Amino acid sequence: MTTYADLYVLLDLRNRDLFESSLKVMSMVRSSIGVWGPNVVGIILGSSSGASASCPRPETLEVFASAQEAVERGAAWVIFGDHPDLAGTRTDLAGAALAQICGDKWPIPSHVFLPVSDAGREIAAIAARILNAGMIADAEELIWRNNIVARCPAWGGEVMAEISVIPGRRPAFVTMRPSGPLPERYPGRFDATFPELPRGRHHFHHKTLSSLQSPAGLRLISCCPVPEERRRLSDSPRVVAGGAGLGSADGFHKLRELAAALSAELGATRPAVAQHWADEERLIGQTGVSTRPELAVVVGASGAVQFTAGLADARFLVAVNRDPEAPIFRQADLGVVADAKEFVPAFTASVKKALMRQLADLICAAPGAGAAAGLGPRVRELREAHGWSREDLAQATGQSPEFIEQVEAGEVTPSVAFLLRLARALGVDPSAFLTEE
Ligand SMILES: Cc1cc2nc3c(=O)[nH]c(=O)nc-3n(C[C@H](O)[C@H](O)[C@H](O)COP(=O)(O)OP(=O)(O)OC[C@H]3O[C@@H](n4cnc5c(N)ncnc54)[C@H](O)[C@@H]3O)c2cc1C
Incomplete structure (x- = not known):
């Protein structure tokens, strides 16, 4: 009977989304190998002994509970690579740790899979470099032909390229785009009671790693959180993104107005960033931010895969391009063939008009009924979120503190002009007053 080398999947515990992506990759690997039978093993990298000296410890999912879930969703077992330096977010040290787990002694896995993410790509490349191993980037599907393709x-x-690594040259590192549903969970499979049993007989292997050397001789100077702008873009429920087709900084500025009217975060393609129409933090795509908005409006972008990679999880994609053959239309839920110069100002005006209509409806609604009931508390909530007193807000809007108090108590119906002044003073979009939550 042929015995096959194990297949490893790196489980990313930085947050639930990334962990689920790892589990989906694990499921894709398991379904591609069918009946030929290698073990699919989960790898977790982390520290059981607190923070490293050099980097603040970020919040992650709990190791043991995650290992249990991975096994219950199909991992043969989980190896936990433990070292204090893995408490931070350094991909160079995570790459060194993965190389140590995969390469230091028999059995060496045949392939190591990592979900495509900012960290996944770097860790795979670093581990492959240390082990002088092959690497395959951004796989979407796996096929078994006596070797993994x-x-x-x-x-x-x-085109779709089919890539494999020369058999026997192992391990090979593969970054994969997760797709499909989460694998089914079968509670009760997990047994970690006897960790001294030989491998394969229990489900949780704790491996204390020896010293980790940064492969490129990198030295950490400081750690800082992801810039606020970048985080807002990646988490925003609405994104408006523009490309080279906007033609100029002025064209891009018009898109900024559309984004403001839709209360959306602004994104850009590489050429738009290269032209300095938008900051680097606004770049969407393979080398930029990955977004997952409910609504994405993309104007004047061709739809290159490196850009659309950052919009793969958009719920509803509206594409505007003057070329009816533009590849972006293949991915769009709604396509508009139009010239951006005409479309953007017209669309912005329509959005603003609709917004004003909603505001007017809100103001005309009977006090205490529906959305109007939420207006006073909403004004108060926004004022307090800004740390302002009623006097501060009165001064900023040219009203008396008593008037502000009456608005907040729902005793007066303010004019549209007042609401617009209020929105400007609080630095929010007027639609902020329409949200009841
Ligand atoms: C390794 C690598 C990584 C990369 N990473 C990224 C990345 O992370 N993000 C990224 O964005 N790019 C990335 N790129 C670049 C990417 O391949 C594309 O070149 C880029 O996304 C194209 O940007 P674009 O759509 O704005 O420009 P173009 O491809 O030039 O498209 C412009 C579009 O605008 C349309 N248009 C022109 N005029 C108008 C008008 N008046 N009205 C309406 N439509 C109009 C055109 O029909 C065309 O479809 C990467 C490339 C490489 C090689």
């Missing part, structure tokens, strides 16, 4: 988009997504 990865299907990856190439030449801007125009």
Whole structure:
């Protein structure tokens, strides 16, 4: 009977979304190998002994509970690579740790899979470099042909390349785009009671790692959180993104107005950033931010795969392009063939008009009924969130503190002009007053 080398999947515990992406990759690996039978093993990197000296310890999912879930969703077992330096977020040390787990002694896995993410790509490349091993980037599908063959988009997504690593040269590192549902969970499979049993007989292997050397001789100077702008873009429920087709800084500025009217975060393609129409933090795509908005409006972008990679999880994508053959339309839920110069100002005006209509409806609604009931508390909530007193807000809007008090108590119906002044003073979009939550 042929015995096969194990397949490893790195489980990313930085947050629930990334962990689920890892579990989906694990499921894709398991379904591709069918009946030929190698073990699919989960790898967790972390520290059981507190923070490293150099980096603040970020919040992560709990190791043992995550290992249990991975096994209950199909991992043969989980190896926990433990070192104090893995408490931070350094991908160079995580790459060194993965290389140590995969390469220091038999059995060496045949392939190591990592979900595509900012960290996944770096860790795979660093581990592959340390072990002088092969690497396959951005696989979307796996096929078994006496060896694992990865299907990856190439030449801007125009063709699918089939890539494999020479058999025997192992391990190979593969970054994979997660897709499909979460694998089914079968509670009760997990047994970690006898960790001294030989591998394969229990489900949780604790491996204390020896010293981790940064492969490129990198030295950590300081740690800082992801810039606020970047985080807002990646978490925003609405994104408006523009590309080279906007033609100029002025064209891009018009898109900024549309984004403000829709209460959306602004994103950009590489050429728009290169032209300095938008900051680098606004770049969406493979080398930029990954977003997952409910609504994405993309104007004047061709739809290169490196850009759309950052919009793969958008719920509803509206694309505007003057070229009816533009690749972005293949991915769009709604396509508009139009010139951005005409479309953007017209669309912004329509959005603003609709907003004003909503405001007017709100103001005309009977006091105490529906959305109007939420207006006073909403004004108060926004004022308090800004740390302002009623006097501060009165001064900023040219009203008396008593008037502000009456608005907050729902005793007066303010004019549209007042609400617009209020929105400007609080630095929010007027639609902020329409939200009851
Ligand atoms: C390794 C690598 C990584 C990369 N990473 C990224 C990344 O993270 N993010 C990224 O964005 N790019 C990235 N790129 C670049 C990417 O391949 C594309 O070149 C880029 O996304 C194209 O940007 P664009 O759509 O704005 O420009 P173009 O491809 O030039 O498209 C412009 C579009 O605008 C349309 N248009 C022109 N005029 C108008 C008008 N008046 N009205 C309406 N439509 C109009 C055109 O029909 C065209 O479809 C990467 C490339 C490489 C090689």
